[in-house]
Amino acid sequence: MGLISVVTPVVSGGHRYLREAYDSLVQQELPSGWEWEWCVQEDGDSGVPGRELPEDPRVLSGMGLAGRAGVARTMGLSRASGEVVRCLDADDVLLPGALARDIERLQRVAWCVSAGLDLHPDGSTSAGPYDPADGALADGRFFEEQARGQLSVLAANFAGHTGLVRALGGWPALTGQETIGLLLAAEAVATGEFIAQPSMLYRQHPAQTTAAENYWDEHDIRVEAVLGRARDIRAQGWRWV
Template sequence: MGGHRLDLGDSLPKVSVITAVHRGGHHFLRQAYASLRDQVLPSGWEWEWCLQEDGDSGVLDALPPDDRVLPGSGLPGRAAVARTMALARATGSVVRTLDADDVLLPGALARDIEALGRVAWCTSACVDLLPDGSTRPGPYDPPAGPVAPGRFYAEQAGDRLSVQANTFAAHTDLVRALGGWPALTGAETVGLLLAAEAVAPGEFIAEPSVLYRKHDAQTTAADRYWDEAEAAARMESVLARAETLRRAGWRWRSA
């Protein structure tokens, strides 16, 4: 596989933060923006925020004026479609996912950038932010450092994935080579994580990168999201894609 030194050419190194937004789930965007604005990046690095509304109701019009904020909207297709549409505007050499209702913790992007100098993708710990303002750590965090090949696939197959896949960051070329987020009605972040794991090495960062907000308006809080047949079909698709990539033997190499 070789190393994964970021080949940036003549452009400034940049991390593109990808966020999908739906009407009703947009009320915490200013807090998300503040947490992004306050990130301290390695020398010479900058960030951009690529947001895509799932629909075109205008919920992104209230975003603070900032040339680094790149909003878009379009036909509704759920979060996977919105994320991949936002990816079309990304100009950074690496991408990082951020849910519209979450908060980046200090140093999150700098730690991602450091890890992506060694590997193709990374994920990190997170802390649940409960409605009463209290927090609690994730219960199943894996060991820090390189992720054993197939670890997350095996965990998901056993319905016990040890990470929140919405902390995923990767080389942009890898995400594009995998087609972005799979066009599913949910679990698209897990789908991309497992696909990346199947074709390239990654790392887990033990220091939490995000406050993962729990609230009634989030998509996964709806009973309909957990329809048994649909949820099973999503997971079958996610696992089959990763297994097919693994059997094919294709390995991603940085440009």
Template sequence: MITAVHDGGHHFLREAYTSLRDQELPSGWEWEWCLQEDGDSGVVECLPPDERVLPGSGLPGRAAVARTMALARATGSIVRTLDADDVLLPGALARDIEALGRVAWCTSACVDLLPDGSTRPGPYDPPPGPVPPGRFYAEQLDDRLSVQANTFAAHTDLVRALGGWPALTGAETVGLLLAAEAVAAGEFIAEPSVLYRKHDAQTTAADRYWDKAESAARLESVLARADALRRSGWHWQSG
């Protein structure tokens, strides 16, 4: 499990940890949580002691850099993203493991968790099962991506081969999803895997995040990366 967190964005970490701790995994599987603070304030110390939690910190570089730094500590064969303010739903990791026995990567449905505690499903989930090649790329080109890319899970070797999360000021989860889609087959899991928390302090709620020129540059970058990978003709194969 890979999580980036910053000072001020750590207030829901304990709830995220509890949802991870309570996951039931198939026989022979274990989880580890590679948690990277974007900075050096020590906010990860709010978590209870657990040898499966592998915290780190370093120079601030935003979420993409923190995620890729956390990846350096990952020892498992599969990685999945978890935002610091989200909550895993029961069975999420077991379903990922099952899917990744067939394909290189997967993503899944999620449920919005609103500030008043109510929930609502995603607005337009794709059909369950194999994802047609280029589907998510085409959706992003139309600014209508049908999944939350922070539900992404994949073989660790694939993520490393792609260089981790692109060093952008945002949309790094979309960037990794589209890169993976360009070189390997994936699946969509229709059963929700996470409560996606909506609140005023989240990064994407800030007006500055949606600066028109910067947002356009981020999306141009992730689409260009996927284009280049697809043109290269390279296809990832599990070792």
């Protein structure tokens, strides 16, 4: 049986949409012989988000010292048993077929990233304006885009082989943009694919992390950190096989 591990960081006070995220997981139709598990990690030790989770043996929750989302993601990864892993933020919703499409692509490539739809407070949705074409991605494309400040994809839609994610150290311990950090590191060692069919509703709301004014104070430092990591990994000549 195949297993895909979905990893979600959550902070106390930011757990109001967890039930919707869970419902979107339950509604996923997976290829024959596949199951999912949900690794939910609180960024902190209040225990509040864990009490909001349903009684389901597929839901594996944990909590610990606060270190922001990158640390929480990697802590959640420590409980993942699946051969592939997928991101899902606590306030987002998977669209039908999302996990099945990830699984299908990961049969032939080490990682993939898919399109998403912005979900606005009025319930309307909008697509990203710069999505790549479906299929294989040119080597270094996302590194070059991020260096220009024009990344064309939502890195929170990343999925990859668990061994690859662990070999890369999981998500970097940054104050933000850790999903971009993993995406660029994976791109540095393996060819990936883009899935043009949207896989997730990316909820836009005033309480989201990127809406906080001070989130952007360290933007340039974080960008240099993720670019520098990818640049140095690439310089080693290591390739995932």
